[in-house]
Amino acid sequence: MRQLATSQPSRVEDDFVVGLYHKSKRNFWNPQDIDFTQDLHDWATLSEAQQKVLLHLSALFVGGEEAVALDLAPFLLHVCQQGRYDDALYVAAWTLEEAKHAEFFDRFHRVVAGAPELSRLHVASWQQIFYQALPQAMNALQTDRTPVAEVRALGTYNLIVEGVLAETGYRAYQEVLEKANLMPGLRMGLGYVQADEGRHIAFGLHNLSKLLHHYPQTKEVLEDLMVELIPVAIGIVHEVFATHRPMPFDISEEDFVNYALRQIQHRSEVLQRPFSPTRV
Numbered sequence: 317m318r319q320l321a322t323s324q325p326s327r328v329e330d331d332f333v334v335g336l337y338h339k340s341k342r343n344f345w346n347p348q349d350i351d352f353t354q355d356l357h358d359w360a361t362l363s364e365a366q367q368k369v370l371l372h373l374s375a376l377f378v379g380g381e382e383a384v385a386l387d388l389a390p391f392l393l394h395v396c397q398q399g400r401y402d403d404a405l406y407v408a409a410w411t412l413e414e415a416k417h418a419e420f421f422d423r424f425h426r427v428v429a430g431a432p433e434l435s436r437l438h439v440a441s442w443q444q445i446f447y448q449a450l451p452q453a454m455n456a457l458q459t460d461r462t463p464v465a466e467v468r469a470l471g472t473y474n475l476i477v478e479g480v481l482a483e484t485g486y487r488a489y490q491e492v493l494e495k496a497n498l499m500p501g502l503r504m505g506l507g508y509v510q511a512d513e514g515r516h517i518a519f520g521l522h523n524l525s526k527l528l529h530h531y532p533q534t535k536e537v538l539e540d541l542m543v544e545l546i547p548v549a550i551g552i553v554h555e556v557f558a559t560h561r562p563m564p565f566d567i568s569e570e571d572f573v574n575y576a577l578r579q580i581q582h583r584s585e586v587l588q589r590p591f592s593p594t595r596v
């Protein structure tokens with residue numbers, strides 16, 4: 317007989333994950349509500365070099381958001397097939413949020429930047445993550461339901477793509493725009509996106525921490541994955557900076573790299589703490 321979680325009288329919820337799910341619903345936002353009128357004016361005042369940098373950053377973001385939106389489905393199926401009801405609720409909300417992020421950056425491109433061709437801006441290391449590592453790790457869950465496959469999937473998605481690339485990129489993007497007081501619509505959307513991403517990463521850390529606790533052999537799998545992907549993630553920063561010399565907006569390659577490395581350090585410290593069901 318099929319076991320349905322909500323039919324069990326003594327069901328114990330994962331309070332942390334259910335809390336994230338409720339927060340997602342409370343903090344709902346609609347990319348269509350973002351007003352890009354001032355952004356359009358601001359875009360016209362930028363130098364060609366400044367436009368090129370912003371276009372490059374947003375090309376990587378819109379491509380990255382589309383990729384994570386498309387690549388999350390195997391994980392949703394993975395938790396559903398294991399009857400993980402609380403996780404399924406949250407991953408469904410998470411999937412919608414990634415769709416909204418892709419929609420938001422796509423709107424910015426169409427409305428403000430004139431929708432130019434973007435794949436030429438996908439630098440080699442970015443391709444390595446988004447064309448290969450991420451879809452491979454996520455699609456592996458379709459045939460491999462082991463904790464090792466899940467650690468590889470969440471490690472790639474939550475720790476590298478969201479925890480290092482997205483966090484570093486959004487933060488730097490936001491700082492550049494705030495310093496110059498530019499693009500209020502883009503900044504407003506970035507704020508919403510960052511808040512959503514914070515929950516995605518919290519979910520990933522919570523689940524990874526649980527997996528490392530129950531299956532200690534996966535610790536080495538995660539360490540190997542980080543050794544493999546951290547240099548590629550840092551490579552993206554170097555390749556983007558190499559494309560724009562001199563770099564406008566007074567931003568430093570070293571600052572970006574250091575911020576990215578601090579994100580990794582911070583997440584590693586969280587995962588070294590003993591697992592607690594109520595926090596990450």
Ligand SMILES: [Fe+2]
Pocket residue numbers: 381384413414417509513
């Ligand atoms: Fe996202």
Ligand SMILES: [Fe+2]
Pocket residue numbers: 384414478512513516
């Ligand atoms: Fe995300």
